[in-house]
Amino acid sequence: MTDASNLRGALYMMASMASFTLNDACVKLLADDVPLFQIVFLRGLLTTALMAMTVAAFGRLSFRIPRGDRGRVIWRTVFEVAAMVFFLTALVNMAIANATAILSALPLTVTLAAALVFREPLGWRRLTAVGVGFAGVMMIVQPGTDGFNAYSLFALVAVLLITGREMATRSFSAEVPSSTVAVITAAAVCVFGGVASAFEPWAPIGWREAGLISLASVFIIGGYVFSILVMRVGQVGFTAPFRYTSLVFALVLGLAVFGEWPNALALCGAAVVMGTGIYTLLRERALRRAARHERDGAAHG
Structure with a gap:
């Protein structure tokens, strides 16, 4: 991969994170007037x-x-639907930046789950990073303090469910068409929403609501398309840390649109989660490079 390809990959990753965060903002804006x-x-x-x-x-x-x-x-579909329910419930009941920051623990939980499920090697450095990262999550959740929001626990459950989804995805064979899985997942979420909405009164949809729903749909598609482009253009080890730009977008949208700003402890926790997550990603990149060099050396030996 060239530097130009990696730069495009980083831009695509940031565009993907912006798209998903804008979708979250649209849903949060709708939540006061339309049932979830x-x-x-x-x-x-x-x-x-x-x-x-x-x-x-x-x-x-x-x-x-x-x-x-x-x-x-x-x-995978079951995990996706359940994660959607828990995360959106958290999102509409807490600050968007806090919910996004908790979700930023995913690289840590996926690393730990991969070691437990697939026996992927997990050295003391990455294990320490996982532990420190979870301490950062607790700084965001703040259990037992005045800043605690019970819906933070919903976001934590969503993290666990998305981790399960990622483990199911990693177990796919190479013959599984990823684009088709995405369509199946979107359809399953739609069907679940339709069934669940039958048990709550519907609200009238005006031009504002229709516009926000349409924008949310477009942003989800955009996030999906950009995430695919990332995999095709840039190196995973280079582009993955840019996933944390979602927290920056969430902070900006939270302040500009909702008048929300996390307290100092939550911001410190978010910085800890980001730092340990980036370290974990870079460490995995270094280990893959070392393993590749070792294989190349053995092949030429």
Whole structure:
């Protein structure tokens, strides 16, 4: 990969994080006037249609999933739907920056889960980073203090569920079409939202609500497309740390749109989570490079 490719990859990663964070802001803006599951259902209808058309246009919509992977796809979908419920519930009841900061613990939880599930090596340095990172999460959650928001626990559960989703994804064989899995997931979220919304009164949809739902759908598609471009352009080890720009976007949107700003302890916790997450990603990159050099040396020896 050239420096120019890595730069494009970093820009795509930041665009992906901005898109997902803007989607969160649209949902949060809607939540005061429209029930949550009605939002999920209406956004899901548009998102699924747009995603299916986009994937089909590129000729990548194939539902030929190997038999051995079908159960894994189902489990991934279950994790995704459950994570959506917990995270959006947290999002509409707490500051967007705090919810995003808790979600930033994902690289740490995925690293730990990969070591437990797939027996991936986890040295003392990365294990220490995971422990320090979780201490940072507790600084954001602030249990037992006046700054504690019970919905922070929903965000923590969402982190665990997304970690489960990532483990299911890592277990896929190479024959599983990732774009099709994305369409299936979007459709499952839509169906769940439709069923759940039947148990709550619907709110009328005006031009403002329709516009925000449409924007949320477009932002989700944008986040998905940009995340794919990242994988095709830049090196994972270089682009992954730019995932933390989502917290910067959340801080800006929280202040500008919602008048929210985390307290000093939460900001320090967010900095700890970001720092340990970036260290973990860079450490994994260094270990992969060392392993590659060792293989190359053995091949030429």
